[in-house]
Amino acid sequence: MATSHDVARLAGVSQPTVSRALRDDPRVSEATKQQVRAAAAALGYAPNAIGRALSTGRSTRVGLVVTDLHNQFYQHVIAPMHDELTKQGYELLLITESSESAPVADHVVANGLCGVILTTTILGSVLPVRLQDRQVPFVYFNRTARNVEADSVTVDPVPGVTELVKAVADFGHTRIGAVFGPQNTSTGEVREQAVRDLLQDKGITLLSRNVLHGPFDFETGRSGAAKLLDRSDPPTLILCGNDVVALGVLDAAVERGIDVPGRLSVVGFDDLPSSAWAFVQLSTVAYDLEEMSREAARLLIARVEGRSATVPQHTVFDTWYVPRATLGPAAG
Amino acid sequence: MATSHDVARLAGVSQPTVSRALRDDPRVSEATKQQVRAAAAALGYAPNAIGRALSTGRSTRVGLVVTDLHNQFYQHVIAPMHDELTKQGYELLLITESSESAPVADHVVANGLCGVILTTTILGSVLPVRLQDRQVPFVYFNRTARNVEADSVTVDPVPGVTELVKAVADFGHTRIGAVFGPQNTSTGEVREQAVRDLLQDKGITLLSRNVLHGPFDFETGRSGAAKLLDRSDPPTLILCGNDVVALGVLDAAVERGIDVPGRLSVVGFDDLPSSAWAFVQLSTVAYDLEEMSREAARLLIARVEGRSATVPQHTVFDTWYVPRATLGPAAG
DNA sequence: CTGAAAGCGCTTACAG
DNA sequence: CTGAAAGCGCTTACAG
Structure with a gap:
């Protein structure tokens, strides 16, 4: 691979001038820049990023x-x-x-x-x-x-969750379960708080025994749903920390032959592309x-x-x- | 950030010795290594990868x-x-x-x-x-x-496709469509060839007007399925270049209210995790x-x-x- | 076993 | 506008 020294030799200038010319330094004359560029092109030269990084410290x-x-x-x-x-x-x-x-x-x-x-x-x-x-x-x-x-x-989950909670209330859900994200992340915390506050505003109670937490993954949804659905009084709705968790919940529901949304409603958060697939059609909270x-x-x-x-x-x-x-x- | 010079000074050795000691060069004495390691630890020193890369050329x-x-x-x-x-x-x-x-x-x-x-x-x-x-x-x-x-x-698609084609034949499919991957990639080419050869072995013909190609993505499946399904004699089975394409086909089928596999069978290739979801259950060819x-x-x-x-x-x-x-x- | 010297390929004051 | 010099932080022959 050619170095700036090779280019310098070919262009008949010093190596620092090559460096300056190729970075389009205003102090280098147009004529020199032309020569340097031509020489660089002829040699297929591209500045070495390692050398640059070491020299600039960035x-x-x-x-x-x-x-x-x-x-x-x-x-x-x-x-x-x-x-x-x-x-x-x-x-x-x-x-x-x-x-x-x-x-x-x-x-x-x-x-x-x-x-x-x-x-x-x-x-x-x-x-x-x-x-x-x-x-x-x-x-x-x-x-x-x-x-x-x-x-x-x-x-900011509030606008989306506000709309969501309105829909939840309009549909008459009262036995609600939730599989939130991890409690040790701000994302998990903020979303959970928004859901709790806004449900409360509507007078809907979230029983603590119906609230689960876990990593934002498929398995959290699957196992969480399993716990909630195998109860004698399963929730009619499971709110999820995100879409991936919701997919896990759907998976568990379908596996148990539970009709969605006939017997169980499920809601996610994120609106990932897969949530819009015709055979998924997950209701969710979206953002860009x-x-x-x-x-x-x-x-x-x-x-x-x-x-x-x-x-x-x-x-x-x-x-x-x-x-x-x-x-x-x-x-x- | 500390450099190897700082470590050298603190350890009371030369800089190259620091370099050697930390790479566990056998020529450096154990005693010196100890000192160098201690000094490095004290300064929170870690060798700079940029310097190393420039020096080694790798x-x-x-x-x-x-x-x-x-x-x-x-x-x-x-x-x-x-x-x-x-x-x-x-x-x-x-x-x-x-x-x-x-x-x-x-x-x-x-x-x-x-x-x-x-x-x-x-x-x-x-x-x-x-x-x-x-x-x-x-x-x-x-x-x-x-x-x-x-x-x-x-x-090697052959073992999987052999099994697949056997299942296809046993299920009595004869009007078969295909949405293969791009023809300008070896993956697309090799898979397509395997399917064609093995179908032929079973005496099943793949009509060229029922064969489509496109990038290995969801949209290829969706639009491909649209074309094939809106015919007067739609195929009873669509073989896909990969799972993502197959998901697109499923999407189009579900959107049209076409029962899978009642009226249409769909097969993928790759066995991605989402293909195993309970609400997808895509039949496919797998590998590790x-x-x-x-x-x-x-x-x-x-x-x-x-x-x-x-x-x-x-x-x-x-x-x-x-x-x-x-x-x-x-x-x- | 260890050090002094040179060099990897750049950039950047410093002169002129 | 351009060049000579120094340096970024390492490694690697070369001595000893």
């Missing part, structure tokens, strides 16, 4: 920290995020957060990532602290944390996940490039209820 | 080249692949192949990737050639290419996609580390038929 590599890459949800955030990053000349490195988060922060620094998007911060996690210590810019995606302030993109993913990338880049205000930026996305086939009148 | 960063990150399929390859790479001390960088593939190869070199996994090589693509030119190790995932030999992991993804990572790492035989390694995975609810007796 790369264009962004880390995306996730817990569960198997989760369908991430597919829909990775795609637009990667797209936005690429468009702006950055790269996406996948990082899974293991239980020990200190290594992650070291890893990030050692690998010269210019910033990190945290999709997975457990409340009270030390990772944000570590990143801050090491002065690595980061943004919270769909999460926040109390200990460390930083840019964030989140969702794609735009939200892009916004996370944008916030991070702005921060990395020093274009952000010193104070943390918080973008909040609106939600709305999407009525489909899995929420219907309460069973007799 | 990183531990692997690129995964995909076309369509939105496709559900990739979720199931990214997760295990990332897991295997991480386990072996490598990192995963996402790369989408745009139409122009020369830039991709340059990008790979400029960013010092140590190797690349190609999931998406179109037959006749120049990317493999470019990578070979630049001496970047790579492996074909689920694809091969004629022009350039390289390590590969692929699937997770193990296959890990194997791709392993082959690449072995190649990168010079542990592979000079001749390309080809791992081929077995397939089998998974009967579920979407393949039944041919409609009257």
Whole structure:
């Protein structure tokens, strides 16, 4: 592979001039730039990112920290995020957060990532602290944390849940079950609180024995539904922490031959593409996940490039209820 | 962040000794190693990967080249692949192949990737050639290419399709439609050929007007099914290039109120987790996609580390038929 | 067993 | 407008 020295030799200039010319430095004359570009093209030269990173102390590599890459949800955030990053000349490195988060922060620094998007911060996690210590810019995606302030993109569940709860009340549901997300994440907490508050406003009680928690995955939904449905007085509706959980609930219901929504209604949150499939038709709360993913990338880049205000930026996305086939009148 | 110089100063040794000690170089005495490790720990030092990469000319960063990150399929390859790479001390960088593939190869070199996994090589693509030119190790995932030999992991569709075709024949299907994958990929080609050959062995004809092609996505299935189902003599069975396409076909069928498998049978290929959901129950051809993804990572790492035989390694995975609810007796 | 020197491929003050 | 020099943080012959 050609280096800037090769280009310099061919163009008859010094190596630093090659560096400047190709970055379109205004101090280099047009004539010189022409020559350098021609020489670079002739040699098929592209600046080496490693050399640049070492020299500038900054790369264009962004880390995306996730817990569960198997989760369908991430597919829909990775795609637009990667797209936005690429468009702006950055790269996406996948990082899974293991239980020990200190290594992650070291890893990030050692690998010269210019910033990190945290999709997975457990409340009270030390990772944000570590990143801050090491002065690595980061943004919270769909999460926040109390200990460390930083840019964030989140969702306001209230508008969507308000509409949803109205539909629930209109359909006459009173025996309600819930399979919420983990209690140690802000996403789980915020959604649960919205549902609880708004149900209460409608005078609907959520019995604590009908409320379950677990990771935002299919199995949580399956096993949660199993517990709730095998009772003598099963709920007529199960509210879920997200769509993936709701799919698990549907799976359990169908397996038991329980008609949805005839005998059981199910509601999710996220409105993933699969929820709209004709043989799923999951009623759910939606928001613009794609735009939200892009916004996370944008916030991070702005921060990395020093274009952000010193104070943390918080973008909040609106939600709305999407009525489909899995929420219907309460069973007799 | 501390550098090896800081550690050297604290440990009272030279910087190269720090470098050697931390890599556990046998030429360094145990006593010195102890001191260096202690100093490194005290400073929270971790070797800088950028410096190392520049110096060795090799990183531990692997690129995964995909076309369509939105496709559900990739979720199931990214997760295990990332897991295997991480386990072996490598990192995963996402790369989408745009139409122009020369830039991709340059990008790979400029960013010092140590190797690349190609999931998406179109037959006749120049990317493999470019990578070979630049001496970047790579492996074909689920694809091969004629022009350039390289390590590969692929699937042999024959065993699974043989079983499948037997079931199809036993159920008495004769009016058969197909929505195959793209004709410009080896995966699409190989699967289609297997289906054609094995149907022919059973004396079943696949009318060319009933055979459609398209990208391996949901929309291909939806629109393909629309075409086939709106005919006066619709097929009693639609064979699909993969599960995602089959889901699209199911979607179109359900939307039209067509009973599956009463009036229409549908079969996929891949056996993605969603195909097993109780409300999907897609009959399909399965193979060990997770193990296959890990194997791709392993082959690449072995190649990168010079542990592979000079001749390309080809791992081929077995397939089998998974009967579920979407393949039944041919409609009257 | 350890250190001094050189170099990987860039960028960035500093001169001129 | 351009070049010579130094340095980013490592590794790797080369001496000793």
